[in-house]
Amino acid sequence: MSQPTAQANQPQPDTRAKQHFRGWTPLPSRLNPYLPPIFITLILLIGNLSFGILESYSKTLLAIVTAITFELVLGRIFLHKWPHPASAYITGISVGILLRSPAFWPYALCSALSITSKYALRVQGRHIWNPSNFGICAMLILASQAVASLSIQWGNNFASLVVIWVLGTVIVLRAKRFHITLTYVVSFIALSFLRAHITGDPWQAEIAPITGPMYQLFIFFMITDPKTTVRSRMGQCGVAVAIAVVEFFLRLNSSIYAPLYALFWVGPLALFIEMWIDSHRGRSIASATVPSPEGLRS
Amino acid sequence: MKLSTPAAAPARSGVVARILVTIFFAGLLATPYLMRRFSTGGRTASAQPDSQAALARYGFYLQEVSHTAGIDFVHQAPTLDPKLAAIMPEVSSMGAAVSIVDFDRDGWPDIYVTNSAIGSKNHLYHNNHDGTFTDLAEQMGVADVNRDGTGVSMGAVWGDYDNDGYEDLFLVKWGRPELFHNDHGHGFTRVTDQSGLPTWFNANTAVWFDYDGDGLLDLFVGGYYPEGLDLWHLPSTRMMPESFEYAKNGGRKYLFHNLGNGHFEEVSAKVGIDSRRWALAAAAADLRGTGHPDLFVANDYGVSELYLNDGKHFHEAGAETGIGFAPKSGMNASVGDVFNQGKLDIYVSNISEEGVLIQGNNLWVPKDGPTLKYENLARDLGVELGGWSFGAQFGDLNNDGNLDIYLENGYISLDRKRSYWYDFAKVAGGNSSIIGDAANWPAFDGRSLSGYQQKHVWLNDGAGKFIDVAQAVGATDTYDGRSVVLADLWNRGVLDAVVANQRGPLLIYRNTVTPENDWIEFSLEGTKSNRSAIGAQLTLFWDGKQQVQQVSGGNGFASENDRRIHFGLGKKPQIDKVVIRWPSGAVQTLENLTPDRLYTVKERS
Numbered sequence: 001m002s003q004p005t006a007q008a009n010q011p012q013p014d015t016r017a018k019q020h021f022r023g024w025t026p027l028p029s030r031l032n033p034y035l036p037p038i039f040i041t042l043i044l045l046i047g048n049l050s051f052g053i054l055e056s057y058s059k060t061l062l063a064i065v066t067a068i069t070f071e072l073v074l075g076r077i078f079l080h081k082w083p084h085p086a087s088a089y090i091t092g093i094s095v096g097i098l099l100r101s102p103a104f105w106p107y108a109l110c111s112a113l114s115i116t117s118k119y120a121l122r123v124q125g126r127h128i129w130n131p132s133n134f135g136i137c138a139m140l141i142l143a144s145q146a147v148a149s150l151s152i153q154w155g156n157n158f159a160s161l162v163v164i165w166v167l168g169t170v171i172v173l174r175a176k177r178f179h180i181t182l183t184y185v186v187s188f189i190a191l192s193f194l195r196a197h198i199t200g201d202p203w204q205a206e207i208a209p210i211t212g213p214m215y216q217l218f219i220f221f222m223i224t225d226p227k228t229t230v231r232s233r234m235g236q237c238g239v240a241v242a243i244a245v246v247e248f249f250l251r252l253n254s255s256i257y258a259p260l261y262a263l264f265w266v267g268p269l270a271l272f273i274e275m276w277i278d279s280h281r282g283r284s285i286a287s288a289t290v291p292s293p294e295g296l297r298s
Numbered sequence: 299m300k301l302s303t304p305a306a307a308p309a310r311s312g313v314v315a316r317i318l319v320t321i322f323f324a325g326l327l328a329t330p331y332l333m334r335r336f337s338t339g340g341r342t343a344s345a346q347p348d349s350q351a352a353l354a355r356y357g358f359y360l361q362e363v364s365h366t367a368g369i370d371f372v373h374q375a376p377t378l379d380p381k382l383a384a385i386m387p388e389v390s391s392m393g394a395a396v397s398i399v400d401f402d403r404d405g406w407p408d409i410y411v412t413n414s415a416i417g418s419k420n421h422l423y424h425n426n427h428d429g430t431f432t433d434l435a436e437q438m439g440v441a442d443v444n445r446d447g448t449g450v451s452m453g454a455v456w457g458d459y460d461n462d463g464y465e466d467l468f469l470v471k472w473g474r475p476e477l478f479h480n481d482h483g484h485g486f487t488r489v490t491d492q493s494g495l496p497t498w499f500n501a502n503t504a505v506w507f508d509y510d511g512d513g514l515l516d517l518f519v520g521g522y523y524p525e526g527l528d529l530w531h532l533p534s535t536r537m538m539p540e541s542f543e544y545a546k547n548g549g550r551k552y553l554f555h556n557l558g559n560g561h562f563e564e565v566s567a568k569v570g571i572d573s574r575r576w577a578l579a580a581a582a583a584d585l586r587g588t589g590h591p592d593l594f595v596a597n598d599y600g601v602s603e604l605y606l607n608d609g610k611h612f613h614e615a616g617a618e619t620g621i622g623f624a625p626k627s628g629m630n631a632s633v634g635d636v637f638n639q640g641k642l643d644i645y646v647s648n649i650s651e652e653g654v655l656i657q658g659n660n661l662w663v664p665k666d667g668p669t670l671k672y673e674n675l676a677r678d679l680g681v682e683l684g685g686w687s688f689g690a691q692f693g694d695l696n697n698d699g700n701l702d703i704y705l706e707n708g709y710i711s712l713d714r715k716r717s718y719w720y721d722f723a724k725v726a727g728g729n730s731s732i733i734g735d736a737a738n739w740p741a742f743d744g745r746s747l748s749g750y751q752q753k754h755v756w757l758n759d760g761a762g763k764f765i766d767v768a769q770a771v772g773a774t775d776t777y778d779g780r781s782v783v784l785a786d787l788w789n790r791g792v793l794d795a796v797v798a799n800q801r802g803p804l805l806i807y808r809n810t811v812t813p814e815n816d817w818i819e820f821s822l823e824g825t826k827s828n829r830s831a832i833g834a835q836l837t838l839f840w841d842g843k844q845q846v847q848q849v850s851g852g853n854g855f856a857s858e859n860d861r862r863i864h865f866g867l868g869k870k871p872q873i874d875k876v877v878i879r880w881p882s883g884a885v886q887t888l889e890n891l892t893p894d895r896l897y898t899v900k901e902r903s
Contacts, residue, residue: 078315102658120320140653144653147656204735205738209727254717
């Protein structure tokens with residue numbers, strides 16, 4: 001889910017890592033660009049060694065290699081420098097975890113779509129879709145015969161839940177983005193009870209998705225992406241609520257991938273609104289400077 | 299002529315790059331469509347059923363003849379504890395099973411069918427030799443086996459456990475298992491109480507095989523729901539799997555060692571079989587040529603297990619052989635030599651629902667090498683996507699010399715327009731504390747879940763590809779298929795198909811095969827080996843090819859094929875020999891064989 005920095009029409013990715021992590025504590029500053037990749041790798045390894053969450057290492061490796069390759073090539077063409085591979089690495093690993101297919105090609109294609117979307121779909125020099133969210137949604141819509149995501153996966157037990165919550169919380173706290181996660185979770189739970197009231201289904205059934213470890217990746221690593229979220233803290237919380245609300249309606253319509261699709265629609269819309277407001281105020285578009293784990297990833 | 303300024307050049311190159319990346323991006327988006335359009339895997343013949351066209355093009359066609367054969371059986375599903383009423387279609391979604399047995403040794407295959415509602419009757423259809431069957435279950439004493447308080451039938455496997463020459467019946471149940479002794483084809487005597495079998499388990503699979511080579515058939519049983527549950531009187535609603543991919547809270551496994559006196563000793567722990575995965579299907583076969591039958595178990599909600607047998611102990615080698623890595627929803631275990639290379643492959647069915655869950659079925663093919671390793675070639679061969687798949691069987695349906703696959707599918711067919719998939723996926727991905735309690739699941743409310751699915755009859759082209767010809771050859775039903783068996787029901791040298799459907803009719807697909815293709819069949823009888831010859835492997839050599847098949851004591855999903863082994867031979871075959879490796883270790887070679895004949899072979903004593 002990485003992208004070139006959103007500096008007007010000429011992104012400067014060589015400064016991106018520093019920008020992404022300006023909000024991080026200075027102690028491990030040299031390591032900061034590597035912390036999110038390290039954390040998500042830990043999640044992957046723990047999940048796979050304990051539960052075998054991956055279709056296979058080779059498929060995940062294919063997703064990672066494809067993402068990094070595309071990032072390097074496209075970055076070189078458009079930015080005239082070699083981009084830092086950390087964000088592409090996280091995009092690849094996200095694809096490896098979130099995508100499910102017995103075939104190899106969807107992993108490569110999803111990573112390629114994710115990275116390329118950053119360069120092809122830009123508004124005012126800024127890419128507007130969270131790359132892995134775009135890639136996975138595109139695959140779910142266009143290649144539904146071959147892929148699935150976020151359904152029946154991973155341990156389903158308390159231990160795996162705790163591992164991801166702890167690791168995810170550490171990352172988003174350091175990135176000063178925990179408010180986004182918290183707002184979304186609170187919104188989701190509140191709307192789950194409302195949904196249960198409307199549908200007559202057990203509230204546990206409505207809560208169930210957020211208790212699944214795979215869902216946590218969405219909460220911690222996807223909706224917190226600084227490159228595809230608005231700048232203000234209030235705005236970020238508002239977007240989180242909006243995602244939960246759109247997901248609410250999608251779920252009432254029995255959309256299995258409701259959170260992914262909600263982010264797919266709400267994320268770009270929020271950015272358009274922000275751009276319009278900025279334009280209206282006569283301000284130039286500035287890239288978000290608040291770091292987050294998703295920033296590296298996307 | 300207008301000259302470009304130096305500053306305009308990079309801007310123009312940037313625009314060009316932007317255009318190129320946009321075109322490339324559009325190409326990426328179009329890739330899935332192109333993949334689907336030009337994919338050679340999963341080819342489907344879409345023609346409407348036309349028997350003559352199918353005969354000319356594929357070499358066979360199927361006609362559903364159950365009614366004219368005198369069979370109008372409709373399966374009744376169980377109704378479990380009322381506490382499960384909201385999700386009853388899901389928790390009671392199995393029980394339709396069929397097995398083939400020549401119970402009276404008249405040389406004609408008979409059909410045994412299970413029923414699963416309390417008070418419903420199982421049926422034993424005796425072959426009248428004229429295209430019809432007569433139900434003799436009541437008369438023979440194997441009909442009234444689903445009485446209140448004893449649970450209901452989930453499957454049946456036949457094996458001559460006392461080597462008296464007549465196949466005995468083991469009834470797999472959610473409830474009290476039953477063993478019936480075959481009284482020389484004149485009736486059955488219930489011998490459960492003196493057999494040493496447990497008083498209750500909730501199982502869906504059982505396999506007769508002689509794991510220790512003592513000439514007596516032993517019995518493997520794979521539990522599904524925990525054996526401590528009386529599904530009609532549940533203490534609570536916490537009876538669901540703890541996970542939909544990693545569940546280990548299912549029923550235990552049993553291995554009953556035949557002591558030879560009508561009594562069985564449970565030895566699973568002693569021999570190294572210890573699992574509480576949710577078993578749905580099992581097959582025993584000597585996969586390594588050791589002379590000892592290994593045991594493959596397909597588990598729902600988790601990985602498959604492969605128990606390698608050294609004759610006395612089993613070693614679970616699923617992960618190290620490659621078949622036990624990715625957790626799926628295993629519902630079938632069939633073995634067959636797909637490539638005619640003298641090696642047995644394993645076909646496991648799983649769930650594939652477009653846009654929701656793509657597990658894909660597995661065709662495990664052994665790799666060359668000193669140790670047993672498998673690779674999944676289902677996708678490469680085009681037998682991966684089969685819907686919500688259940689029972690499958692290998693068999694040469696057109697007698698061309700290549701093993702085809704007949705796959706049943708379809709989970710719950712209720713309201714065509716409303717699906718339960720969203721609710722299913724919603725809860726199944728959640729925490730175990732939510733999943734494991736049936737009370738947390740949304741009500742089914744008459745919705746379907748992967749219902750009304752078209753079946754798959756995959757024809758092996760002998761060159762590494764299968765094509766689905768189900769619709770073209772007449773396998774056009776869309777019932778909730780569970781169990782399928784292939785048998786030469788009328789001794790014509792062709793494999794007919796019998797299908798048991800959940801809450802649906804028993805279907806008999808009569809096969810008509812082009813007369814150009816020849817065949818050969820073998821009926822074996824063990825002497826030193828178990829008399830059913832279960833576990834015997836036959837390798838037929840003809841026209842420079844070889845194909846191995848095995849006498850099975852239960853395979854597929856809740857099913858058992860005819861004891862006789864059928865080989866298709868193609869046109870004008872030159873048969874070299876058949877090599878029979880008996881469970882005792884004896885090897886018998888037959889030469890000078892003539893096509894289009896059934897050979898009865900007795901093990902040399």
